[in-house]
Amino acid sequence: MKISARNILKGTVKAITAGSVNSEVVIELPGGQEITSIITKKSVAALGLAPGKQAYAVIKSSEVMIAVD
Amino acid sequence: MKISARNILKGTVKAITAGSVNSEVVIELPGGQEITSIITKKSVAALGLAPGKQAYAVIKSSEVMIAVD
Amino acid sequence: MKISARNILKGTVKAITAGSVNSEVVIELPGGQEITSIITKKSVAALGLAPGKQAYAVIKSSEVMIAVD
């Protein structure tokens, strides 16, 4: 499946914290930076996510803000 | 200002494409990956963004999806 | 690619209205209902979208609100 989201960042699952409805998933990027995602517990199971597994952080460009010091 | 958004990724402005209301800003991360953001033209001006300038891509964790091959 | 977004609704592209940075894409669902999406012009081109083509409306569950009469 090819998707319109402009940000598809390849990385590795570093940690997963499960909640009641949602779970927190941390992806480590090649440059060492981390991206934290909140997705539903059902999605974590459906994607078979686990620490060490390769995954993509997918972000619609209209959801990305910019900041400067 | 300290913000609740869990993803504050430091990088360099690579390109800016202006539209009528919105503009497209591409940030290059240290690992070489790029993040595309859509923000309003007024925000680009207010932040003084320009290619080569240091900036952060700021993303609320609930806006990040995960994908696998 | 398999994605965590819980809503992947199959339909047909009905109309595309191009703007300067963004474009408006209308997808018709099997039940006759329509879903309107705003994505960047570059994404429309990258996906090769055109009226009559099969496509999916992809929506993260945390972006869906509920209303009642």
Place this chain on the structure above:
Amino acid sequence: MKISARNILKGTVKAITAGSVNSEVVIELPGGQEITSIITKKSVAALGLAPGKQAYAVIKSSEVMIAVD
């Protein structure tokens, strides 16, 4: 109340899964497709949502992505 969200899809509540802060609500559309929403537990109560009840899935067009095979 009339709202700017371009996607107001009429359907029937199929299932509700309660969490600690959020709940997962599944709406079935006339064509048989389902839309999953994550809203707060307080909103589920305030709207009086229950399986079998008529409800609308409301989605801002800028939150809808498009994908193709």
Place this chain on the structure above:
Amino acid sequence: MKISARNILKGTVKAITAGSVNSEVVIELPGGQEITSIITKKSVAALGLAPGKQAYAVIKSSEVMIAVD
């Protein structure tokens, strides 16, 4: 229509800036603070928005971040 969005802030339309696909709408709240919204041009027309008119800024609680000095 009653909606699950937890933030329905009553105010007055202060300004509207039209773009090609989107428009920027500024709402002034009773306390004098302003909220800026980006909605499609079609929505501005459908709601009959104009400076001086009463309107609500509607925001899903999961889209609101918090910051401190």
Place this chain on the structure above:
Amino acid sequence: MKISARNILKGTVKAITAGSVNSEVVIELPGGQEITSIITKKSVAALGLAPGKQAYAVIKSSEVMIAVD
């Protein structure tokens, strides 16, 4: 840090409801209106949020919808 989000509304933390992954934070604005935010528990701790503390509700303009009676 200066951010592109166009809505940075100063107020006071009125209430915090903790969940398993997320927490609900209510901010009271000068005009008496309230804004509800859902952020992660970790962010509440990182920002040192507590009732009575000054804080800002930060909202990207593309996340704000408009409604009329």
